[in-house]
Amino acid sequence: MKTACEMSCTLLSIVLLLSCISLSNAGITSRYMRRLAASTDIPEDSPYFKVPEGFNAPQQVHITQGDYEGNAVIVSWVTTEEPGDSKVYYGKEPGSNYTDYVVGTAGTYSFYNYTSGFIHHSTISGLEFNTKYYYTLGAGQSPREFWFVTPPESELDTPYTFGVIGDLGQTFDSLSTLQHYMNSSGQSLLYVGDLSYADNYPFDNNVRWDTWGRFVEPSTAYQPWIWTAGNHELDYIPEVGETEPFKPFTHRYLTPYKATNSTSQLWYSIKRGPATIIVLSSYSAYGKYTPQYKWFLNALAAVDRSVTPWLIVLVHSPWYNSNTYHYMEGETMRVIFEPFIVQYKVDIVFAGHVHAYERTYPVSNVKYDIVNALCTPEKNETAPVYVVIGDGGNIEGLAGVYTQPQPAYSAFREASFGHGLFEIYNHTHAYFTWHRNQDGEKVAADSAIILNKYWYSATSA
Numbered sequence: 001m002k003t004a005c006e007m008s009c010t011l012l013s014i015v016l017l018l019s020c021i022s023l024s025n026a027g028i029t030s031r032y033m034r035r036l037a038a039s040t041d042i043p044e045d046s047p048y049f050k051v052p053e054g055f056n057a058p059q060q061v062h063i064t065q066g067d068y069e070g071n072a073v074i075v076s077w078v079t080t081e082e083p084g085d086s087k088v089y090y091g092k093e094p095g096s097n098y099t100d101y102v103v104g105t106a107g108t109y110s111f112y113n114y115t116s117g118f119i120h121h122s123t124i125s126g127l128e129f130n131t132k133y134y135y136t137l138g139a140g141q142s143p144r145e146f147w148f149v150t151p152p153e154s155e156l157d158t159p160y161t162f163g164v165i166g167d168l169g170q171t172f173d174s175l176s177t178l179q180h181y182m183n184s185s186g187q188s189l190l191y192v193g194d195l196s197y198a199d200n201y202p203f204d205n206n207v208r209w210d211t212w213g214r215f216v217e218p219s220t221a222y223q224p225w226i227w228t229a230g231n232h233e234l235d236y237i238p239e240v241g242e243t244e245p246f247k248p249f250t251h252r253y254l255t256p257y258k259a260t261n262s263t264s265q266l267w268y269s270i271k272r273g274p275a276t277i278i279v280l281s282s283y284s285a286y287g288k289y290t291p292q293y294k295w296f297l298n299a300l301a302a303v304d305r306s307v308t309p310w311l312i313v314l315v316h317s318p319w320y321n322s323n324t325y326h327y328m329e330g331e332t333m334r335v336i337f338e339p340f341i342v343q344y345k346v347d348i349v350f351a352g353h354v355h356a357y358e359r360t361y362p363v364s365n366v367k368y369d370i371v372n373a374l375c376t377p378e379k380n381e382t383a384p385v386y387v388v389i390g391d392g393g394n395i396e397g398l399a400g401v402y403t404q405p406q407p408a409y410s411a412f413r414e415a416s417f418g419h420g421l422f423e424i425y426n427h428t429h430a431y432f433t434w435h436r437n438q439d440g441e442k443v444a445a446d447s448a449i450i451l452n453k454y455w456y457s458a459t460s461a
């Protein structure tokens, strides 16, 4: 025989269960929030920033895709004592029996009272798909060997896993994110902007660009990071004569922009396995008639979804963000570009900038014009999913204050540091997971099956 208290508890449980079922499609604002205070940068003399041993040893080694198709890799590194040569020796076997090499270029740049080391960029072309290559830099002085695996050839049902990180910086939280990601199955990384946060230091102390280059080298030397520029790449200080936006970033981080007839390192497109990735610049002109606008429409039209079924857009400032941090900053770009990405059935848009995580339902908001007032986002299975993932762990800390109530388009939001994985299974299904740093790598704090927007439409029509 149950007591009155037990019966009321049972009744309450049933009511709660029913309310959960009826709200099962409502968004979730996670109460799990950590470290709202600013994070601390790792000291300059830390082992995580260690300069490799040996005279003129190559450091800050990083690679990115070097062409549109995936048969080329740009290898970049820095030497400090003297230029040395810009040769990359490479081959399919480790050791020194390389048969091939390429010669790139080396240069320096100055920023206020800082002068960079010798920054080398060499592009290896003509690589085979889905093949492991070894490469050596600094031959004849202090050689260092690394390796990478080229992507599979673009075909309809090619599995591939991308990692996603944004706003990393170089704090101990950044280290946690990096280490978690390096334990994941990510094959290359979609980086959504704000790299070193050197501009948090007086006169954008570019020594912090060097420490960052060494900090991420354990990953960037072995798999391509696909770069997006953020506001912390602007490095614009007219008071001391630094008036060339993106100067350190563009000297250090090349992109294959010429392969898609882009006129700027800051916007470009690549095919990689089953995906086409289009990278945009939030801090360059994007209005109608501008170079970025015209290029973007051409890049969208050039995608063949029977070859690369998945279409991914990277941009720094998010177009859907219900955090109060950087609220509405991406709105003008959304208004201009969203009709095209809905039209071309972009699958997913990754953004950073906001130091928290948020995932939307598939959503569109493209009916508005200046007189009709139709400006409410609508759930639409053929529209993109938007992910904000600027939670890499930088010195500025987390953004923990959300607008209330949670908007209907927002599926999940939480202010914790972490990274994402976008696992493409075939031409119709992918799986996105977000991994907060407090959990083991195998744990997904948020996950969603992503249906391919192009093929979903084709099969459900």
Ligand SMILES: [Fe+2]
Pocket: 167, 194, 230, 231, 232, 316, 352, 353, 354
């Ligand atoms: Fe940012």
